[in-house]
Amino acid sequence: xxxxxxxxxxxxxxxxxxxxxxxxxxxxxxxxxxxxxxxxxxxxxxxxxxxxxxxxxxxxxxxxxxxxxxxxxxxxxxxxxxxxxxxxxxxxxxxxxxxxxxxxxxxxxxxxxxxxxxxxxxxxxxxxxxxxxxxxxxxxxxxxxxxxxxxxxxxxxxxxxxxxxxxxxxxxxxxxxxxxxxxxxxxxxxxxxxxxxxxxxxxxxxxxxxxxxxxxxxxxxxxxxxxxxxxxxxxxxxxxxxxxxxxxxxxxxxxxxxxxxxxxxxxxxxxxxxxxxxxxxxxxxxxxxxxxxxxxxxxxxxxxxxxxxxxxxxxxxxxxxxxxxxxxxxxxxxxxxxxxxxxxxxxxxxxxxxxxxxxx
Amino acid sequence: xxxxxxxxxxxxxxxxxxxxxxxxxxxxxxxxxxxxxxxxxxxxxxxxxxxxxxxxxxxxxxxxxxxxxxxxxxxxxxxxxxxxxxxxxxxxxxxxxxxxxxxxxxxxxxxxxxxxxxxxxxxxxxxxxxxxxxxxxxxxxxxxxxxxxxxxxxxxxxxxxxxxxxxxxxxxxxxxxxxxxxxxxxxxxxxxxxxxxxxxxxxxxxxxxxxxxxxxxxxxxxxxxxxxxxxxxxxxxxxxxxxxxxxxxxxxxxxxxxxxxxxxxxxxxxxxxxxxxxxxxxxxxxxxxxxxxxxxxxxxxxxxxxxxxxxxxxxxxxxxxxxxxxxxxxxxxxxxxxxxxxxxxxxxxxxxxxxxxxxxxxxxxxxxxxxxxxxxxxxxxxxxxxxxxxxxxxx
Ligand SMILES: Cc1cc2nc3c(=O)[nH]c(=O)nc-3n(C[C@H](O)[C@H](O)[C@H](O)COP(=O)(O)OP(=O)(O)OC[C@H]3O[C@@H](n4cnc5c(N)ncnc54)[C@H](O)[C@@H]3O)c2cc1C
Numbered sequence: 001x002x003x004x005x006x007x008x009x010x011x012x013x014x015x016x017x018x019x020x021x022x023x024x025x026x027x028x029x030x031x032x033x034x035x036x037x038x039x040x041x042x043x044x045x046x047x048x049x050x051x052x053x054x055x056x057x058x059x060x061x062x063x064x065x066x067x068x069x070x071x072x073x074x075x076x077x078x079x080x081x082x083x084x085x086x087x088x089x090x091x092x093x094x095x096x097x098x099x100x101x102x103x104x105x106x107x108x109x110x111x112x113x114x115x116x117x118x119x120x121x122x123x124x125x126x127x128x129x130x131x132x133x134x135x136x137x138x139x140x141x142x143x144x145x146x147x148x149x150x151x152x153x154x155x156x157x158x159x160x161x162x163x164x165x166x167x168x169x170x171x172x173x174x175x176x177x178x179x180x181x182x183x184x185x186x187x188x189x190x191x192x193x194x195x196x197x198x199x200x201x202x203x204x205x206x207x208x209x210x211x212x213x214x215x216x217x218x219x220x221x222x223x224x225x226x227x228x229x230x231x232x233x234x235x236x237x238x239x240x241x242x243x244x245x246x247x248x249x250x251x252x253x254x255x256x257x258x259x260x261x262x263x264x265x266x267x268x269x270x271x272x273x274x275x276x277x278x279x280x281x282x283x284x285x286x287x288x289x290x291x292x293x294x295x296x297x298x299x300x301x302x303x304x305x306x307x308x309x310x311x312x313x314x315x316x317x318x319x320x321x322x323x324x325x326x327x328x329x330x331x332x333x334x335x336x337x338x339x340x341x342x343x344x345x346x347x348x349x350x351x352x353x354x355x356x357x358x359x360x
Numbered sequence: 361x362x363x364x365x366x367x368x369x370x371x372x373x374x375x376x377x378x379x380x381x382x383x384x385x386x387x388x389x390x391x392x393x394x395x396x397x398x399x400x401x402x403x404x405x406x407x408x409x410x411x412x413x414x415x416x417x418x419x420x421x422x423x424x425x426x427x428x429x430x431x432x433x434x435x436x437x438x439x440x441x442x443x444x445x446x447x448x449x450x451x452x453x454x455x456x457x458x459x460x461x462x463x464x465x466x467x468x469x470x471x472x473x474x475x476x477x478x479x480x481x482x483x484x485x486x487x488x489x490x491x492x493x494x495x496x497x498x499x500x501x502x503x504x505x506x507x508x509x510x511x512x513x514x515x516x517x518x519x520x521x522x523x524x525x526x527x528x529x530x531x532x533x534x535x536x537x538x539x540x541x542x543x544x545x546x547x548x549x550x551x552x553x554x555x556x557x558x559x560x561x562x563x564x565x566x567x568x569x570x571x572x573x574x575x576x577x578x579x580x581x582x583x584x585x586x587x588x589x590x591x592x593x594x595x596x597x598x599x600x601x602x603x604x605x606x607x608x609x610x611x612x613x614x615x616x617x618x619x620x621x622x623x624x625x626x627x628x629x630x631x632x633x634x635x636x637x638x639x640x641x642x643x644x645x646x647x648x649x650x651x652x653x654x655x656x657x658x659x660x661x662x663x664x665x666x667x668x669x670x671x672x673x674x675x676x677x678x679x680x681x682x683x684x685x686x687x688x689x690x691x692x693x694x695x696x697x698x699x700x701x702x703x704x705x706x707x708x709x710x711x712x713x714x715x716x717x718x719x720x721x722x723x724x725x726x727x728x729x730x731x732x733x734x735x736x737x738x739x740x741x742x743x744x745x746x747x748x749x750x751x752x753x754x755x
Contacts, residue, residue, distance in 0.1 A: 255739030260732035
């Protein structure tokens with residue numbers, strides 16, 4: 001058996017968590033997030049700037065020699081837990097993880113430096129639903145000019161540079177200003193999707209798309225579990241807090257056993273999710289067993305995050321159904337996350353391959 | 361002196377040098393290990409320990425395992441190790457600790473737990489077994505216990521009995537150490553759904569227990585029992601489970617070796633359970649790492665719940681996977697095993713026996729209450745029996 005992953009948090013990681021949580025408390029309160037989703041600019045670029053410029057977090061995965069922090073997926077996972085807890089509308093997972101990992105596979109120093117500093121936001125132009133290793137849509141390329149349309153691209157509206165797979169097998173860097181970016185009406189208001197239209201858009205070929213896309217999506221899928229953990233923790237904690245206060249029938253509602261058992265069950269799922277999300281982050285950091293750890297995490301995490309958000313809504317009842325209460329932001333994010341970077345079913349199929357439990 | 365990992369390694373090496381496992385009798389080795397303070401290092405000196413941090417036990421265990429030293433078969437003596445010992449350590453007199461801990465740990469004396477009764481299971485404090493004190497100071501016990509694991513092989517029992525029926529139920533209970541060889545103790549096999557009798561009913565008729573075998577104060581038995589019960593629930597210890605180490609192992613093996621049994625429906629269900637088993641393994645591993653780091657979390661309370669459900673679902677799936685063979689059973693012979701043996705028997709047995717996992721040591725419903733109240737801080741159940749004398753409660 002291979003070595004066991006380190007599933008705990010270090011003191012440094014807890015300090016990082018506290019700093020990110022403080023920052024988000026100042027920048028990213030729920031009413032503000034709701035108001036922003038109703039504007040033309042759903043992304044919170046002030047929060048992004050504070051995280052990337054102020055704290056240098058956009059460069060966690062980038063080596064110091066390229067202007068990054070030279071940290072690991074373990075630290076990124078902690079940041080994502082806090083971003084999930086706040087349903088923060090920042091392009092962190094898409095730019096600092098997925099696009100950055102794709103660039104790390106290709107070794108493009110100039111772009112890595114820009115993304116690491118947070119000066120530029122990057123987006124991998126692959127539909128958010130795509131699982132690692134799945135086939136991707138490509139645009140047509142001729143003489144360095146790109147033609148075609150790609151849809152379902154997360155956080156493209158905030159991106160400065162797009163990493164675009166083309167039909168010659170290459171991945172191209174395209175300046176966002178050279179592309180028509182049309183927002184799609186998205187289920188998840190805090191991680192909006194867009195359609196990209198390329199009409200003779202100039203691009204720079206960075207290298208082969210397949211390994212870069214696969215690496216980006218694998219890191220995205222694995223670390224998404226940490227976002228889902230933060231989200232589920234928020235839902236559980238808020239619901240427990242509310243039900244200790246909310247009274248019906250002359251008792252706190254949280255004292256009814258039917259409710260207590262559901263919350264205890266949810267707690268159990270969150271405890272499991274924490275272990276498996278840590279497992280995936282550690283495996284990505286060490287490179288050992290990473291494909292399986294990521295597939296296991298994503299086969300499990302979505303169900304818990306969705307369950308937590310759905311329970312939060314049901315147990316807050318009327319107030320939980322309102323636009324004013326932030327639960328809907330979490331429900332929409334959780335449900336979208338259950339499709340992002342591959343569904344649980346797609347990841348179970350991957351598990352079957354990896355551990356030799358073949359289909360009939 | 362402070363006992364750190366290096367010091368424990370040094371002492372372990374010393375023990376191994378003085379008592380080479382290859383040439384030392386098993387019991388002699390275990391006794392020497394106990395006397396060296398390497399049995400449970402967090403116990404006090406003279407009682408099998410060194411007053412070291414509990415987290416360092418793994419250091420000793422790893423060294424001894426590598427040297428091929430015999431172990432004390434913790435599964436066989438689980439109740440003694442996990443429940444009786446910590447309670448005796450906390451509440452026992454000096455004589456009781458000296459008398460009981462060493463034979464308990466080396467496994468010379470097996471323990472059982474005389475707690476549950478036909479009328480008092482989840483509501484354990486409602487128990488009716490009576491202990492009446494004689495003028496000489498001894499106690500005379502009468503009553504019936506049930507579902508007692510290991511009673512047929514046990515030398516000693518931890519026992520709770522009612523000593524004052526006029527008090528509310530929690531207040532009138534006292535805790536005893538009961539000699540299972542006493543003539544008033546009758547152990548009858550309790551045949552269970554699997555066909556075997558791993559458990560017992562225990563009838564106590566005028567059993568005389570000397571006052572020296574009382575643990576804790578008269579009337580304080582419920583508080584003493586809390587120590588036992590809390591330890592029962594954290595029993596998931598320092599074990600490292602390999603991938604597919606639990607019940608998912610056999611069914612995965614069958615899936616790989618017997619392609620003719622595969623269906624699409626079973627494939628989906630198997631994969632889901634495989635993932636959940638791997639997740640539970642990681643959770644147990646995280647809990648273990650927390651313990652080693654000296655930061656025990658409340659996760660232990662949840663692990664029993666998780667494993668009970670998984671064992672049941674996985675073994676249920678396994679029976680279905682076997683199809684026509686799933687209609688058969690390996691053996692209904694009434695036997696009295698010393699241990700539950702999940703892996704030595706077939707799928708049908710695993711399916712039936714695992715039904716007990718959500719009942720033994722507290723039902724899953726009761727554990728969910730405990731998680732909700734102690735971990736999440738939700739209000740406790742309304743109580744109608746708190747200030748009523750036990751004898752006036754409805755039964
Ligand atoms: C395999 C096995 C091994 C055992 N080993 C031992 C042993 O070694 N020593 C020993 O002393 N005992 C032992 N027991 C007994 C065990 O501890 C009890 O069976 C258990 O605590 C439940 O009690 P009960 O069977 O009386 O069920 P009851 O308490 O009558 O429960 C009936 C049902 O009601 C539910 N229920 C009860 N109270 C509540 C509540 N407050 N809220 C919600 N639901 C509730 C229960 O969950 C259960 O589903 C063993 C039992 C089994 C099956």
